[in-house]
Amino acid sequence: MTGSPAAQHQLDLVPDALLAGRAADGDTAAFEALARRHGPLMRATARRLTGSLTDADDVVQETLVQAWKQLDSLRDPAAVKGWLLRIVGSRSIDHLRKRRNHVDLDDVENAVDAGSRPRNKDPENNAVNSSRIEALKTALAKLPEEQRRCWVLKEFNDQSYEEIALTLNISPASVRGRLARARITLARTMEEWR
Amino acid sequence: MKTTGDTLECGHSLAELSAYLDTGQIDDPAHLDSCPECQAGLASLRHLSELGSDLLRSDVAAAGSGNDDWMQSILDNLRLELRPGRSIPLQSEDAHDTLWETEGSISALIRSVADALPGTAAGKCRLHGDVTTPGAGITVEVDIAVVYGHAMEERAAVLRQELAETLAFHTELAIQTINITVTDVLEPPTPSKEEQP
Numbered sequence: 001m002t003g004s005p006a007a008q009h010q011l012d013l014v015p016d017a018l019l020a021g022r023a024a025d026g027d028t029a030a031f032e033a034l035a036r037r038h039g040p041l042m043r044a045t046a047r048r049l050t051g052s053l054t055d056a057d058d059v060v061q062e063t064l065v066q067a068w069k070q071l072d073s074l075r076d077p078a079a080v081k082g083w084l085l086r087i088v089g090s091r092s093i094d095h096l097r098k099r100r101n102h103v104d105l106d107d108v109e110n111a112v113d114a115g116s117r118p119r120n121k122d123p124e125n126n127a128v129n130s131s132r133i134e135a136l137k138t139a140l141a142k143l144p145e146e147q148r149r150c151w152v153l154k155e156f157n158d159q160s161y162e163e164i165a166l167t168l169n170i171s172p173a174s175v176r177g178r179l180a181r182a183r184i185t186l187a188r189t190m191e192e193w194r
Numbered sequence: 195m196k197t198t199g200d201t202l203e204c205g206h207s208l209a210e211l212s213a214y215l216d217t218g219q220i221d222d223p224a225h226l227d228s229c230p231e232c233q234a235g236l237a238s239l240r241h242l243s244e245l246g247s248d249l250l251r252s253d254v255a256a257a258g259s260g261n262d263d264w265m266q267s268i269l270d271n272l273r274l275e276l277r278p279g280r281s282i283p284l285q286s287e288d289a290h291d292t293l294w295e296t297e298g299s300i301s302a303l304i305r306s307v308a309d310a311l312p313g314t315a316a317g318k319c320r321l322h323g324d325v326t327t328p329g330a331g332i333t334v335e336v337d338i339a340v341v342y343g344h345a346m347e348e349r350a351a352v353l354r355q356e357l358a359e360t361l362a363f364h365t366e367l368a369i370q371t372i373n374i375t376v377t378d379v380l381e382p383p384t385p386s387k388e389e390q391p
Contacts (some may be wrong), residue, residue: 010357011384013315013341014315018317018378024318025277026276027302028274031274032347033267039257040254040257040260041257042266044254044257048253052315061268064268064269064272069275084369091338103338110230130252132245133245156250176209176212179216190245
């Protein structure tokens with residue numbers, strides 16, 4: 001059942017809800033199939049939040065440990081992707097809090113994009129579009145830290161105002177305000193750029 | 195967005211429009227349709243949202259595949275705890291021996307039988323009834339996904355028969371009923387690109 005290449009391949013074809021149900025029953029192969037399926041998205045959002053690839057991988061690992069323990073509390077197995085992303089959001093912010101005293105955060109966060117030019121594998125993803133993405137990255141990096149976190153948690157990790165409020169330990173009204181300010185600044189920058 | 199500060203000339207704020215995009219709620223929705231300022235503000239915010247999705251796609255592409263080494267290394271570190279579930283007593287020859295098997299091992303057995311059928315994969319499975327009491331009537335519930343093109347009723351009938359035989363052989367459970375629910379019909383696997391002309 002588990003481990004054989006044929007079974008592994010078969011699990012890659014089945015929907016999230018089925019895998020989540022199996023994983024909640026204790027099937028580690030199903031859980032690993034879920035992890036592989038959503039790993040790149042988890043890694044990408046953790047990287048945008050923590051600004052570090054090493055931290056992002058730590059966050060993905062902690063997220064999977066927590067997810068395995070709490071899977072049977074997931075009411076809607078079909079919603080497992082959003083649920084994983086919300087855990088990634090919380091764990092990423094925890095990582096930033098732990099790191100706060102050790103290094104200058106803004107230096108690390110800004111270094112992400114300088115150090116890693118995106119590999120442009122898609123020929124249709126033309127130069128104009130990728131330079132707009134670069135412009136958005138630059139604008140994001142210039143935002144105040146709390147605004148940037150609100151924006152990424154909303155747009156990448158799909159968290160509600162209430163969830164972001166819990167994650168960042170601020171009020172939902174503050175989330176609403178910071179998210180709006182982030183969007184206004186980013187939208188203005190991108191309008192000028194366009 | 196020709197604005198000074200956060201407030202549009204019509205009196206609405208961009209913060210209200212930002213919240214409207216997330217919640218669909220705003221004090222006077224009728225105003226939005228007729229106000230060019232609000233329309234321009236919403237268009238700009240929606241454009242930003244699309245760009246955000248583009249950035250996310252670019253970041254995900256840069257993160258690599260879930261089949262790459264980085265993910266394998268994370269999975270190797272996980273050491274997932276087993277979920278044994280309830281302990282199911284087994285008869286023993288010697289009264290001094292206490293033997294049992296775990297509910298988790300029965301679930302794994304059920305999944306392996308379902309997965310072994312062509313074009314079929316098991317989902318959640320449950321043992322209803324008091325499995326800790328020998329001889330208590332047990333109902334098995336299994337969700338399965340079947341690849342499109344396989345006859346579902348026939349598949350469920352074959353699986354029910356195989357599960358009954360396997361559980362009778364490997365366990366001492368008094369299985370009364372086996373309920374099989376087809377929860378998903380899967381797309382047939384597409385040939386990989388390398389195999390295409």
